[in-house]
Amino acid sequence: MTTSARFLDALVIGAGPAGIGTALALAAVDSLAFGVLERGQIGQTFLDWPAEQAFLTPSFTGNGFGATDLNAVHTQTSPAFTLGTDYPSGPQYAKYLRSVAAHFRVPVMSRTEVTSVARHADGFEVVCSRGPVLARSLVWAGGEFHHPLPPRIPGSGLADHASASAAWRTRTGELVVIGGYESGIDIACHHVAHGAAVTVVDADHPWDAGSGSDPSFRLAPRSRMRLEAALATGRLTLVPARAVGVKQHADGFGVRLSDGRTIASASRPIAATGFGPGLGPVEDLFARRADGWPELDDDDQSTIAPGLFLSGPAIRHGGLRFCFVYTFRQRFAHIARVIGERAGKDTSALEAWRAAGMLTDDLSCCGVECAC
Ligand SMILES: Cc1cc2nc3c(=O)[nH]c(=O)nc-3n(C[C@H](O)[C@H](O)[C@H](O)COP(=O)(O)OP(=O)(O)OC[C@H]3O[C@@H](n4cnc5c(N)ncnc54)[C@H](O)[C@@H]3O)c2cc1C
Structure with a gap:
């Protein structure tokens, strides 16, 4: 964990693609003190997938020509390159996340479960299995996989x-x-x-x-x-x-x-009835939309607990869904920029994410249809 003061500038909860990706974007902000807490291992959800499951979005190393691998969480990486496969299995993708986190030295504390989160005058007090952590900004990236939704029918x-x-x-x-x-x-x-x-x-x-x-x-x-x-x-x-x-x-x-x-x-x-938002210890810190998904402002921030961000597939803006890695990764650099600017840091390095097609801050352009 990178700490320069009693308060971290940012704390990320969860080390799946959303948590690792957001942490990588935070790392691009000049001298930000941040860390990631993960209750299992990096990519735990993918290790927990039934063995028969694999990605349905293909990986391909098009990075050199501005077409960043659809399943990548950093502009300079490609699961297809790391793994030598186009439709990674769960354990393969977990391996990719581990190797990216190791390469970029993402400060991840594994086997550390966050059990409660409370608002604090200067941010948040997070209680985890190793004790309390204070952070000015918090990013919930705990995923949905452990919140399966059964059909709402008798039996x-x-x-x-x-x-x-x-x-x-x-x-x-x-x-x-x-x-x-x-x-x-x-x-x-x-x-x-x-x-x-x-x-x-x-x-x-x-x-x-x-x-x-x-x-x-x-x-x-x-x-x-x-x-x-x-x-x-x-x-x-x-x-x-x-x-x-x-x-x-x-x-x-x-x-x-x-x-x-x-x-x-x-x-x-x-x-096969999908997943809920799975907000765990931050459940009460998000208001809900009429459809039950967390209500977010334009910066993917809680509307009732400013400083708390959501990263991952539970992001919804109007009719837009961000279910896949290539969709929710568009917000990593945006969240990092908001956190960085709030902390008075230089965030200009995040423009490299836009150049790589991994930063969307104008969501009005996401609904474009293909002509054929
Ligand atoms: C079968 C299946 C196939 C899929 N195929 C694709 C695909 O082809 N392409 C695609 O883009 N997406 C696909 N998805 C969706 C994608 O896998 C998920 O959207 C992705 O896992 C979400 O990433 P995440 O980082 O938000 O969550 P996760 O990967 O679930 O990571 C969340 C992490 O948070 C940790 N955590 C949770 N609670 C706590 C806590 N309290 N304290 C500390 N740590 C905590 C968990 O242990 C976990 O490691 C698929 C999903 C499924 C189920």
Whole structure:
């Protein structure tokens, strides 16, 4: 931990891509005192991913020509280069994060869980498993993975969430997957490939091309290709209906649909119903939008606790989502600049992030559609 006074200028909680990336941007601010606290290891979430999961956004080393690798968290790095693969597995991506943190000497304190955060006259008092830490600015980068959302229907406890290893174990016979966006199609294709007959139910039928080109709202090309291959086996059925309940019977499970039908599942159904914001110890320091996501000002800062920033996939601005690394990384340098300017530091080195296509401070340009 880099400390020059009793108060750190900034403290980052979480050492996933959002925490490491924000810390790297903070490191570009002249003489800022900052550190990162991580309850597990760097990239812990990726180490916790079920072994079968891999990235769906491709890595490619286009950095030299201004096209920074989509999964990179620093302008001069590329997971494709480090790992020699284009769709990293969880452990591979954790290795990339570890090597970037080591190369740039990011001050990370591992095995240090933050258990509570309180506002202080000059910033925040953070209590972690090693004692209290004071910081003028705080960045929550604790991620969503440990906050899986079950479907809000009776019997939801009978389903395995897609983020759990149990959901990926080999299933035989009929299987129902509730939720048809990326994780639902991913796990459905996995089980089809291993011989199951899978029905995916989702009232919003996100598997249809729909309109718009933002991958936050539309299946990624790799997922579409896998979907076509699974459909060609005849063992994948896509049902545009809402699941309204799950029941267990003597010979399996039944998922009741809004259209009155019940679809049989020989084993526990799978809920691919996403994640909540997972704000942990800063839960009470963010107001909520009508849709439940944290309310942020234009600088990704809490509207009720100034000095507390959010970095990562829970960022929402209007209808914009920042679910993927290549989207939420656009804000690392912006957050670092706001923190740096507040501390009276020189932040000019952060312009290199803009040149590398890794700094968006005007969010009105994010909704651009592809012409073809
Ligand atoms: C199956 C799957 C596939 C995905 N595929 C892609 C993809 O292809 N491309 C893409 O861009 N994104 C993908 N994502 C999304 C991406 O993985 C997440 O958005 C990313 O992990 C978020 O990064 P993060 O740093 O915010 O959170 P995390 O990676 O979850 O990191 C948060 C860290 O905070 C730590 N932490 C939490 N609470 C505390 C605490 N109280 N004290 C200290 N430390 C704490 C955790 O241990 C963890 O290390 C995928 C997600 C899933 C689940």
